[in-house]
Amino acid sequence: xxxxxxxxxxxxxxxxxxxxxxxxxxxxxxxxxxxxxxxxxxxxxxxxxxxxxxxxxxxxxxxxxxxxxxxxxxxxxxxxxxxxxxxxxxxxxxxxxxxxxxxxxxxxxxxxxxxxxxxxxxxxxxxxxxxxxxxxxxxxxxxxxxxxxxxxxxxxxxxxxxxxxxxxxxxxxxxxxxxxxxxxxxxxxxxxxxxxxxxxxxxxxxxxxxxxxxxxxxxxxxxxxxxxxxxxxxxxxxxxxxxxxxxxxxxxxxxxxxxxxxxxxxxxxxxxxxxxxxxxxxxxxxxxxxxxxxxxxxxxxxxxxxxxxxxxxxxxxxxxxxxxxxxxxxxxxxxxxxxxxxxxxxxxxxxxxxxxxxxxxxxxxxxxxxxxxxxxxxxxxxxxxxxxxxxxxx
Numbered sequence: 001x002x003x004x005x006x007x008x009x010x011x012x013x014x015x016x017x018x019x020x021x022x023x024x025x026x027x028x029x030x031x032x033x034x035x036x037x038x039x040x041x042x043x044x045x046x047x048x049x050x051x052x053x054x055x056x057x058x059x060x061x062x063x064x065x066x067x068x069x070x071x072x073x074x075x076x077x078x079x080x081x082x083x084x085x086x087x088x089x090x091x092x093x094x095x096x097x098x099x100x101x102x103x104x105x106x107x108x109x110x111x112x113x114x115x116x117x118x119x120x121x122x123x124x125x126x127x128x129x130x131x132x133x134x135x136x137x138x139x140x141x142x143x144x145x146x147x148x149x150x151x152x153x154x155x156x157x158x159x160x161x162x163x164x165x166x167x168x169x170x171x172x173x174x175x176x177x178x179x180x181x182x183x184x185x186x187x188x189x190x191x192x193x194x195x196x197x198x199x200x201x202x203x204x205x206x207x208x209x210x211x212x213x214x215x216x217x218x219x220x221x222x223x224x225x226x227x228x229x230x231x232x233x234x235x236x237x238x239x240x241x242x243x244x245x246x247x248x249x250x251x252x253x254x255x256x257x258x259x260x261x262x263x264x265x266x267x268x269x270x271x272x273x274x275x276x277x278x279x280x281x282x283x284x285x286x287x288x289x290x291x292x293x294x295x296x297x298x299x300x301x302x303x304x305x306x307x308x309x310x311x312x313x314x315x316x317x318x319x320x321x322x323x324x325x326x327x328x329x330x331x332x333x334x335x336x337x338x339x340x341x342x343x344x345x346x347x348x349x350x351x352x353x354x355x356x357x358x359x360x361x362x363x364x365x366x367x368x369x370x371x372x373x374x375x376x377x378x379x380x381x382x383x384x385x386x387x388x389x390x391x392x393x394x
Contacts, residue, residue, distance in 0.1 A: 030353060032296035032314060032379045034363060034372045035344045036287040038267060043277045044256040047071030051273040051283075058266045060286060063259050067283055070255035079246045086239040093232040100225045107218040114211035125192040262288045265371055267343055287343045289371035292363045294325060295339075295346070296379050297353035306330060306356065306381065314360050316377035325379075329357035343373050 043049065047069040060066070264286040271283055294314050298306075310327045331338050335355040339345050346355070358379060363372055 030297055030299070031347075031350065032294055032358075032377050033344055034292060034375045035295045035339075035342050036264075036289065036292045036371055036373050037341055038285045038343055039262065039264065039288055040270075040282050041066050041258055041260075041284050041286060043069050043279055043281045043283055044258055045069050045071060045254075046278045047255060047276065049271060049273065049275055049277050049283060051269065051271075054266050056266055056268065060260045060264050060266055062261065062263045066258045066260050066286070068255065068257040069277065072254070076250060079243065079250055082239060082243050082246055086236065086243060089232060089236050089239060093229065093236060096225055096229045096232055100222065100229060103218060103222045103225060107215065107222060110211060110215045110218050114215050117211050122192070122196060128192075258283075260286060262286065262290055264288050264290075265373065285343075287371060287373055290364060292360070292371050292373070293328065294358040294360050294363070294377075294379065295342070295344075296356050296358065297346070297350045298356055300333075300354055302381065303330070303332075303354035303356065310381065312358055313380045314358060314377055315380070316372075316375055319377075323360045323362045325358040325360035327356060328359040329355075331355040331357065 048071065050068045050070065052065065052067065054060075266284065267287045268285045269283070270285065271277060271281070277283065306327055308327055308330060312325050312327060314323045314325055315321075316323075329338075331354075333354050334351050336346070336351055338355070338357075356379075
C-alpha cells in the first residue's frame with residue numbers, strides 16, 4: 001500500500017511538472033488586447049457645430065446622426081447678384097411686351113388708315129378723270145384703265161412693279177420718257193390706273209403712300225420687338241436655372257448633417273458643442289467595430305515561426321471563452337506607426353517586442369457591447385495540455 005501511494009504521488013508530481021513546463025514552452029503572447037481603427041469625422045462645411053448628448057463609449061449605429069453644422073452667415077453675394085440680374089431682365093421683358101402691344105395697336109391703326117387713304121385717293125382720281133367709280137375687287141374690267149375716245153389700251157403689267165424684277169421700274173419710267181401723255185388719254189387716267197395698283201404717282205402720293213411706308217416700318221419694328229422678347233425669355237429661363245443651382249449650393253453651405261458610416265463607438269469628441277469650426281476640422285473619433293483586431297506582442301523566436309494566415313486562440317482574462325482567429329499582420333519590432341490610427345496605443349514594453357495582429361471573427365459579430373475594445377488577454381499559437389480540460393469545461 002505504501003508503494004502504491006508513492007507511485008501515485010510520483011505520477012501526480014510528474015504530471016504537474018509536465019503541465020507547467022509545456023504550458024511555459026507553448027507559443028504564447030506576452031500581452032494581448034482588443035483594438036480597433038478610428039474614423040475621424042470632420043466638419044463638411046464651416047459653421048457652429050451641434051453635438052448630440054452622448055457619453056464617451058456610447059454605441060453609434062450605422063446611419064445615425066453624428067453631429068450637424070449650421071452657418072447663418074453663409075455668403076449670399078453671388079445669389080443676390082443673380083437675383084438682381086434676373087429682376088432687371090424681367091423688367092426689360094415687361095417693357096418689351098408693353099412695346100409690342102403698343103406697336104400692334106399702332107400697326108392696326110396704320111393698316112386701317114392706309115386703306116382709307118388709298119380708297120379716298122382712288123375715288124378722287126376717278127372723279128378727276130371723269131370715270132365711273134369702280135371697285136377693284138368686283139369690277140370685271142378692274143384691269144382696264146378708263147379711256148376716252150381714241151385712247152390707247154395701257155399695258156398694266158408695266159405699271160405693276162415687281163420686287164423680283166427691277167426692270168419693271170425701268171419700263172414704267174420709259175413709258176413717261178417716251179411720251180406718256182400721248183399713250184394715255186390723260187395724266188389723270190395714268191394716275192388712276194396706278195392708284196388702283198396701290199402706286200401713287202407724282203403729287204398723288206400724299207398721305208396714302210406715306211401711310212404705306214409707315215405700315216412697313218411698323219411691321220419691321222414689331223418683328224424686332226418680338227425677337228427681343230424671345231431672347232429675353234430664354235435669358236430669363238437661364239437665370240432661373242442658375243439661381244436654383246446657387247440655392248442648392250447655398251443650402252449646403254448654410255449647414256449639413258453628418259451620419260455615421262459604420263457601427264462603432266464614440267471614442268473621443270475633439271471639440272465642444274456650439275464651437276465655430278471650419279470645413280475639414282476634426283469633430284470626433286469613432287472606433288469601427290466592424291474592423292476589430294487583437295493586437296499582441298511576442299518574442300523573436302515565436303515571431304519568426306509565424307506566418308500570415310496561421311491560426312491562433314485568444315483567451316480574454318477573466319473569462320472562460322476561447323476565440324479562434326488568424327494572424328493578419330506581422331509588424332515586427334518598434335511598430336509604433338501602425339498604431340497611429342488605432343483606438344488603443346501600445347505600451348513601451350509592447351513596442352520592445354514583436355508586434356502581431358490577429359483577426360477574431362467572434363469579436364465582430366455583436367458590436368452592441370462596445371466591441372470589447374481595450375479588453376486584455378493572451379493569445380496561444382500551439383495546442384496546450386489543458387486545452388482538453390477547457391473544452392470539457394465549455
